[in-house]
Amino acid sequence: MKYGLALAALSGWLMFSCSQPTQQPGSDISTDGAQILKGKKLFEQHCSTCHNFNEDAIGPNLSGLTRQVESAWIKSFIKNSAALIEAQDERALSVLAKYKSPMPAFPDFSDQDLDDLLSYLHTFETLPLEIVGDTTSNLIPERIQESGIRLEVEFFAQLPPTDSVSPLAKMTKMEAIPGTERLFINDQRIGLYEIENQIPRLYLNLLEYRPAMVSKPGWATGVGSFAFHPNFESNGLFYTSHTEPGGTAPSDFGFTDSLKVFMQWVLTEWKADDPKAKVFKGTDREILRIDNASQAHGMQELTFNPNSKKGDPDYGLLYVGFGDGGTAEKRFPDISNHKGSGVYSSILRIDPLGKDGINGQYGIPKINPFAGQEGKAGEIVAYGFRNPNRVFWDEKGNLHATDIGQHSIEEINRIEPGKFYGWPIREGTFTINPFGSFRSLYPLPSDDEKYGVTYPLIQLEHDETVAIIGGYTLPYGPLQGKFVFGDIPSGRLFFADLSESSNPLVQTWGVIHEGKEVNLKELFNTSRVDLKFGQDHSGLVYIMSKAEGKIYRIKRN
The missing domain is CATH 2.120.10.30 (TolB, C-terminal domain)
Known part of the structure; x- marks a missing residue:
């Protein structure tokens, strides 16, 4: 799940409080139909194993994601999440804390690929419902x-x-x-x-x-x-x-x-x-x-x-x-x-x-x-x-x-x-x-x-x-x-x-x-x-x- 895995960690920011960006998230994303189709193909090929737009699966529900987080950060995270973590980026650290493991770097995913993928993600407007608590925490209370x-x-x-x-x-x-x-x-x-x-x-x-x-x-x-x-x-x-x-x-x-x-x-x-x-x-x-x-x-x-x-x-x-x-x-x-x-x-x-x-x-x-x-x-x-x-x-x-x-x-x-x-x-x-x-x-x-x-x-x-x-x-x-x-x-x-x-x-x-x-x-x-x-x-x-x-x-x- 090369690109799907990178996206799998992105749900960490959905409940993360951070300063307001200088522009509304998603306002810089293209709505060109051809670009959306290219992004859809990328998503289906590399990401759909882990994600959908209805509920959390192996990865998070991605619906509405681009309307909550600025595009530049999403691209940086997919490109090289470890670099953000090393730089002590608060949002990246919150993702790491939730998913326990950093994502690998993906330098072969081009800037155009990232733009296409975000165009497709941006077509899903509904924001996921907030889940209060973690339904799977402390199932086994005994520590190793x-x-x-x-x-x-x-x-x-x-x-x-x-x-x-x-x-x-x-x-x-x-x-x-x-x-x-x-x-x-x-x-x-x-x-x-x-x-x-x-x-x-x-x-x-x-x-x-x-x-x-x-x-x-x-x-x-x-x-x-x-x-x-x-x-x-x-x-x-x-x-x-x-x-x-x-x-x-x-x-x-x-x-x-x-x-x-x-x-x-x-x-x-x-x-x-x-x-x-x-x-x-x-x-x-x-x-x-x-x-x-x-x-x-x-x-x-x-x-x-x-x-x-x-x-x-x-x-x-x-x-x-x-x-x-x-x-x-x-x-x-x-x-x-x-x-x-x-x-x-x-x-x-x-x-x-x-x-x-x-x-x-x-x-x-x-x-x-x-x-x-x-x-x-x-x-x-x-x-x-x-x-x-x-x-x-x-x-x-x-x-x-x-x-x-x-x-x-x-x-x-x-x-x-x-x-x-x-x-x-x-x-x-x-x-x-x-x-x-x-x-x-x-x-x-x-x-x-x-x-x-x-x-x-x-x-x-x-x-x-x-x-x-x-x-x-x-x-x-x-x-x-x-x-x-x-x-x-x-x-x-x-x-x-x-x-x-x-x-x-x-x-x-x-x-x-x-x-x-x-x-x-x-x-x-x-x-x-x-x-x-x-x-x-x-x-x-x-x-x-x-x-x-x-x-x-x-x-x-």
Whole structure:
């Protein structure tokens, strides 16, 4: 949501008292019809995922916005909100206080683009009603406690920049090929690197093989994830997910034609001629293509069960985390509330070497809970997730997933086959109305059991974390046996013992670098961390930031 995200923070001024501008807001905005149409196209392409003009959605109701705030400030905020915050601009600071994270700079949005967009916004005259209080505050009154634990980190590597402005690199995952010391990491804009002797070298230039791939707008586009087959050393197989524009090719799974296909997520199998080669050379084939209504909440996780051995039921089966594609925000909640009949908002498990899937390019594992059931999607392991961006196992072999929430609650779920995890009628242990305001949550109904919802193992409110990202169970140090995770924008770090049966205690931890305690914003020299985690063959865990493409290793001491 490149431009939509920038606008998402703008509601902070709607109730902000400031001095009167020298002219009436909006009086400088063009009403030229052609310019309005250009602005409408920009809005629909880049902003409509997050915004409408009727009510707050993932972002604020923008109706009447240009009639309350001077145009120059709006343009400056979209161009570079961090600069306004650094200059201690009061209005920008109020936005930051409300939304917890500054917006990235957008220098490639031209002045003419900004003028066109404001012309379109200015056609909506109705001012939004003032909301008294925050209906989602203090849902979870208990505060996360500081553990006092500090782990020492050291610089490990840096990805080459793939853009001239932050984020300079866009990694989401770093893991080793199973059974080897070879360590791989993705950059969403280009493909896969192998890190050897702390130096990244491009292994797969996916963009060359798939020139239709796009990594804009938004952070969730491009090469979303990758996974090497557990038998890669013998069969040379690995898998990637990436985005292409809507309509690039016929899809295997889609939705009603009244909802525009904005992007498509593509699952690809690659077969290396020589699994030991340092640069990929081989063949590839498309396994699956799924339509997405926005750039958000797509195929951001691919993984194999690292505990599975040859002969185990799920050995060689590929797990796929797929979100709601932004369909709930667009008021099509039934696409994700499918009761097991669709693939959206689901954790999928497929046999990439099978042939009985919907397109004959993959198989449906017989161990899946809905395999062979009429009216059900045999690919599903579990469903009811807004954005299951990490799928992982604890030390006892239990399957879990982190799920990024809408406006209020972040989740870690313990996954049980065939279960429904609530989205889009639940956010955490609260009711959400998918046809109403996504900012409003309500108590569970008295007949809640009839909905069959399985609730989170851990839930955190947005006054603690804005967008959850899962890490790994640390096999060493003061947090040995604890699962470490964090908040993507701020870089705040948490841990919990997932082996606990219910209500695991969540605490914060921090890092020490070169003898000094620092937070991740300081460590990565950025106001938005874009936190990710990685792990190598020996169990060492890494923390990473897209801002400058830097990777730090948590030391074993």
